[in-house]
Amino acid sequence: MLHCLNSSTSENCEMSVLERQRSRLKQQQQQLSQNHPPIPYFNGNDHLAYSGFHVDQALSDLVLNGGAMKPDPGVEHHDFRRFMNSGSATTDFQMSSALPRTVSYTAAASVNSAPGKESCKKRKADRSPKIAAEEKKMKGCAEEESKITEQNSNSKSTTTTISTSANKNSKGASANGKKASDAPKADYIHVRARRGQATDSHSLAERVRREKISERMKYLQDLVPGCNKVTGKAGMLDEIINYVQSLQRQVEFLSMKLAAINPRLDFDIESYILKEMFPACPPAMEPDHSHLQFNTSVEEVSGSGLEMVVDPMDATLRRTISAPITAQQSFLNSSSLNQIQQVTWEDELRNLYSMEYQQGRSTFISQQITGFLEANHVKLEM
Amino acid sequence: MSSLSQNPKKTLSFSSTMKNPNYNPLKKRLASRFLKAMGRLKCKMSPFPATIEEKRRRHRAVRGAAYASMASAVGPRRAWSRALLRKMKGRKRARRNPRNVDERFGLNLNQLCDVVPGGEGMDSRSLLNETAHYIKCLVAQVQIMREILHSSSSSSTTL
Numbered sequence: 443m444l445h446c447l448n449s450s451t452s453e454n455c456e457m458s459v460l461e462r463q464r465s466r467l468k469q470q471q472q473q474l475s476q477n478h479p480p481i482p483y484f485n486g487n488d489h490l491a492y493s494g495f496h497v498d499q500a501l502s503d504l505v506l507n508g509g510a511m512k513p514d515p516g517v518e519h520h521d522f523r524r525f526m527n528s529g530s531a532t533t534d535f536q537m538s539s540a541l542p543r544t545v546s547y548t549a550a551a552s553v554n555s556a557p558g559k560e561s562c563k564k565r566k567a568d569r570s571p572k573i574a575a576e577e578k579k580m581k582g583c584a585e586e587e588s589k590i591t592e593q594n595s596n597s598k599s600t601t602t603t604i605s606t607s608a609n610k611n612s613k614g615a616s617a618n619g620k621k622a623s624d625a626p627k628a629d630y631i632h633v634r635a636r637r638g639q640a641t642d643s644h645s646l647a648e649r650v651r652r653e654k655i656s657e658r659m660k661y662l663q664d665l666v667p668g669c670n671k672v673t674g675k676a677g678m679l680d681e682i683i684n685y686v687q688s689l690q691r692q693v694e695f696l697s698m699k700l701a702a703i704n705p706r707l708d709f710d711i712e713s714y715i716l717k718e719m720f721p722a723c724p725p726a727m728e729p730d731h732s733h734l735q736f737n738t739s740v741e742e743v744s745g746s747g748l749e750m751v752v753d754p755m756d757a758t759l760r761r762t763i764s765a766p767i768t769a770q771q772s773f774l775n776s777s778s779l780n781q782i783q784q785v786t787w788e789d790e791l792r793n794l795y796s797m798e799y800q801q802g803r804s805t806f807i808s809q810q811i812t813g814f815l816e817a818n819h820v821k822l823e824m
Numbered sequence: 825m826s827s828l829s830q831n832p833k834k835t836l837s838f839s840s841t842m843k844n845p846n847y848n849p850l851k852k853r854l855a856s857r858f859l860k861a862m863g864r865l866k867c868k869m870s871p872f873p874a875t876i877e878e879k880r881r882r883h884r885a886v887r888g889a890a891y892a893s894m895a896s897a898v899g900p901r902r903a904w905s906r907a908l909l910r911k912m913k914g915r916k917r918a919r920r921n922p923r924n925v926d927e928r929f930g931l932n933l934n935q936l937c938d939v940v941p942g943g944e945g946m947d948s949r950s951l952l953n954e955t956a957h958y959i960k961c962l963v964a965q966v967q968i969m970r971e972i973l974h975s976s977s978s979s980s981t982t983l
Contacts, residue, residue, distance in 0.1 A: 651949070658952035665959050679936065682955060686939045689962040696969040697887035700862070701879065703976055 850897070851964045857893035858968055865889055888912070894965050903950070904958045907942025 659678060663669040666685045669678055865885055895908035933948055940951070940958050 654949055655952065658949060662952060662956050665956055683935050683939055686955065686959060686962070689959065689966060692966045693890055693962065693969070694887055696966065696973065697890050698883045699973055700969060701882040701886040703973065
């Protein structure tokens with residue numbers, strides 16, 4: 443067997459790989475009765491169908507590829523299926539202490555982290571250095587022999603020795619190990635059996651990139667309101683685009699309003715606004731020539747300002763504004779009347795905008811808004 | 825994960841504790857800059873616009889001030905702010921990269937790079953990053969403008 447393994451490492455022939463695997467399997471099956479401890483762990487894991495399948499597949503992969511074969515995904519996978527369908531075979535794999543270090547390693551790992559089997563990534567994180575190391579070793583014939591001898595020993599001891607030796611060699615092999623651990627059926631070490639995945643490094647990189655993109659999409663989903671109902675990247679992207687467009691339209695609209703109101707706005711008002719919005723902000727924003735005006739207007743503003751300071755946010759601000767406005771009804775002229783109307787009109791618009799967010803369609807509303815705006819301009823000019 | 829290590833700012837925003845490395849939170853900076861810009865604008869603008877053209881001009885000026893203050897508050901850290909600043913300064917030397925945003929993931933990112941400034945020469949991941957930050961800044965800017973309007977309208981009624 444050893445010489446077969448030695449010769450096989452230099453080759454890249456699929457059929458020989460299969461033959462090697464089969465021979466190895468027979469060899470290991472002969473050593474089945476030696477070890478029993480791994481069984482209960484794996485039985486426990488069978489509850490999780492997916493992860494159990496992972497384990498079985500991983501184990502079978504490991505078993506059959508224990509001889510450091512070149513990647514042969516398609517053939518191996520089919521063979522594993524056949525092997526695994528026979529329940530006895532799987533248990534046999536599990537029982538075998540002759541299973542390569544990775545298998546007994548899986549036993550140890552499963553013992554250590556019982557729920558860890560569910561996530562492929564966890565296994566990947568745990569094992570990537572070790573698997574890389576093992577991968578490296580398997581390329582060396584001499585090490586294979588040592589492994590084989592190790593296999594015959596106690597399973598625990600094998601894992602420990604392998605882990606220690608793996609850690610030594612893991613430095614330069616992290617990238618390879620990642621690839622090996624990512625590729626489910628390609629390499630001889632299978633840690634996570636990601637089924638239905640391609641095996642290149644290209645597809646690997648693609649998968650990583652795809653995960654990152656989905657990460658970003660999730661973050662965007664949190665940012666954009668009402669994105670939870672829509673699933674799928676395309677729909678979410680549409681929602682995001684609509685949201686950004688609606689935000690831009692809002693900026694337009696608000697800037698238009700600000701431009702309309704601006705002439706009545708004094709510098710001191712702005713600095714006051716800044717202060718009230720951010721109480722900790724230093725008064726460095728005040729323009730120089732506004733001090734006098736500031737003192738005089740503070741009194742008028744303070745009446746309404748107190749309420750404003752208490753509730754700086756929009757919804758409550760509306761209610762507080764109404765109080766001082768009603769108190770000063772006697773001073774109202776036509777312009778201020780229009781402004782009151784404007785205030786209430788702003789409420790309607792805000793409601794409209796909130797609706798818009800939920801619906802995601804605002805073209806009609808924006809037309810309404812522009813219509814209102816024109817009407818209000820007319821009123822203000824009167 | 826390697827993705828986390830590659831984009832520490834993103835992880836920070838994930839944790840939502842700090843938005844930027846600056847001391848002041850984003851909204852404060854936006855507000856201060858915008859108010860400054862508005863103050864400067866008011867010096868130039870006539871108190872009562874007679875014609876519609878003047879009104880439009882003012883509106884455009886305010887809008888430009890809003891975007892400019894947004895971009896300058898963020899600084900050149902983000903691609904969209906850089907693009908906005910370039911537009912403000914009138915420099916059209918932006919690198920016209922070919923549209924390579926349509927990657928194999930089938931996302932229709934063309935519209936997105938139309939909407940988000942400076943979204944042309946980027947791959948999908950960074951485009952999504954920029955979009956997220958842009959949305960945050962837009963939301964903050966809109967809030968600021970609304971609050972200004974509120975307080976200004978209320979205070980002007982009392983005057």
